[in-house]
Amino acid sequence: VAGDGTTTATVLAQAIVREGLKAVAAGMNPMDLKRGVDKAVAVVVEELKKNAKKVTTPAETAQVGTISANGESEIGKMISEAMQKVGSEGVITVEEAKHFQTELDVVEGMQFDRGYISPYFVTNPEKMTADLENPYILIHEKKLSSLQPILPLLESVVQSGRPLLIIAEDVDGEALATLVVNKLRGGLKIAAVKAPGFGDRRKAMLEDIAILTGGQVISEDLGIKLETVTLNMLGTA
Incomplete structure (x- = not known):
């Protein structure tokens, strides 16, 4: 039977607290006690890593999930x-339903916690x-305060007739005002x-977005300047 050790860890933690309080009440130095607990924990964790078995099958995953869901x-x-x-790198969230059924909803693509x-x-x-x-998607890791460097790119986007989504550290000042007016x-x-x-973390997420959309992260660290960006360097969705 597969499990995640949460129940065992809770029981052990309770025992450590109970016995630790007894030792302190009997006159033991609390700091010495803590150092002893820390040493013991390090040894136990090392042994657990050696003996742990990776969950590999859907049935084992279900067993771990059932334990975490209090036996459901x-x-x-x-x-x-x-x-x-x-997959193991995917994001799973639990939300309260507006009805009595429990259901699984898979959202294709990518979501991140930012808005317009x-x-x-x-x-x-x-x-x-x-x-x-x-849309075309411009993925830029820095702040965009002026549109001057990307004017040729914007003209190309307009000629294509397609929308443009800009993902950047921020868009402000003259750049934001001009985009809003347009x-x-x-x-x-x-x-x-x-x-x-x-x-x-941001760099990694922008790279993920670039891979997903087929574009490039516009970064001077990679030797790419805004002035040199062309349509084929943009992502699409």
């Missing part, structure tokens, strides 16, 4: 099914969403969002 086998099976669909930078990019006022159909005049179907994550 239906939930365990659903967790296993979700893992099979999205300006409400002027909204295309559906009723839902307050910015919907772009078959959007309102109907000259360019566009939206801009802040890149997800921070630091190295």
Whole structure:
């Protein structure tokens, strides 16, 4: 039977606290006790790593899920099914339903926790969403404060007749104002969002987006400047 050790860990933690309090009450130095616990934990963790067996089958995943779901086998099976669909690197979230059924909903593609930078990019006022159909995607790791470097690119996008999504650290100042004006005049179907994550995590996520959309991350660290960006370096969706 596969498990994740949570129940055992809880029982051990409770025993350590109970016996530790007894030792302190009997006059033992709390710091000495802590150092002893830390040493014991390090040894136990090392042994656990040696003896641990990786969960590899859907049935084993379901068993672990069932334990985590307090014995609910239906939930365990659903967790296993979700893992099979999205893989070990996928994201699984649990949300409260508006009905009594428990269901699994798989969302294709990619989601990240960022929205449009300006409400002027909204295309559906009723839902307050910015919907772009078959857009080009500019993936830029730095802040965009001026459109001067990408004017030739913007002209190419306009000529293509397709929308443009800009993902950057931020879009502000003259760049944001110009994009909003162009959007309102109907000259360019566009939206801009802040890149997800921070630091190295952001770089990794932008690379994931680039791979998924078939584009390139525009980064001076990679020797790519905004002035040299062409349509075939943009992602698509």
